[in-house]
Amino acid sequence: MSEKKTVRFIITRQDNPDSAPYEEEFEIPYRPNMNVISALMEIRRNPVNAKGEKTTPVTWDMNCLEEVCGACSMVINGKPRQSCTALVDQLEQPIRLEPMRTFPVIRDLQVDRSRMFDSLKKVKAWIPIDGTYDLGPGPRMPEKKRQWAYELSKCMTCGVCLEACPNVNSKSNFIGPAPLSQVRLFNAHPTGAMNKDERLEAIMGDGGLANCGNSQNCVQSCPKGIPLTTSIAALNRETTFHMFRKFFGSDYTV
Numbered sequence: 506m507s508e509k510k511t512v513r514f515i516i517t518r519q520d521n522p523d524s525a526p527y528e529e530e531f532e533i534p535y536r537p538n539m540n541v542i543s544a545l546m547e548i549r550r551n552p553v554n555a556k557g558e559k560t561t562p563v564t565w566d567m568n569c570l571e572e573v574c575g576a577c578s579m580v581i582n583g584k585p586r587q588s589c590t591a592l593v594d595q596l597e598q599p600i601r602l603e604p605m606r607t608f609p610v611i612r613d614l615q616v617d618r619s620r621m622f623d624s625l626k627k628v629k630a631w632i633p634i635d636g637t638y639d640l641g642p643g644p645r646m647p648e649k650k651r652q653w654a655y656e657l658s659k660c661m662t663c664g665v666c667l668e669a670c671p672n673v674n675s676k677s678n679f680i681g682p683a684p685l686s687q688v689r690l691f692n693a694h695p696t697g698a699m700n701k702d703e704r705l706e707a708i709m710g711d712g713g714l715a716n717c718g719n720s721q722n723c724v725q726s727c728p729k730g731i732p733l734t735t736s737i738a739a740l741n742r743e744t745t746f747h748m749f750r751k752f753f754g755s756d757y758t759v
Contacts, residue, residue, distance in 0.1 A: 575663030644695035679716035
């Protein structure tokens, strides 16, 4: 009888935010079309490591399982990506799973992405509304512009671009590519444009555009293919215009 095919994982684990990380190896039965999430579920069902020792179940974040929510981001074989779309058949073994290091580790592969969400608050990444009652139809956007905005709206706040960016780290308060791209998205909205100046002011200060080193890792790693570097370039232009308008007066045009 032929040997059953197995899959080996080396997982970086951490019991709590203050404890030291360590590696633990697991070996599970192979199944066709298995992705990293289904493998982690198998380990959770039977938390026994490769040495045959009973251990604690591995923790990680997940939700939609179809690359929409952005919750299951982790570093897989050295590359930050979504674990729900990482197919075992396409990965070199042993498969190494690590938490994203841009964010504080809560436990195992689970991280605290508050840094990113706080940055979204800083740039007012939302459309303000006047009450919760029906206000009727809003301003219409041309179809071409709507399709353009849709590409930027694909952001699922997964944090992969922040993990890939060398300028987002514990020694920097750079808000990162995703929040910057959201500034461009909401400033282009007919209603969101009311807060355009506030958003531009937010990214002109500390931790904003000036902290971008143009490494372009973000656009290479984004699972949704969002043109992040194009947004950053456009915002550089917008903030320059904004600066001149403040200096020469609001009626200044370029």
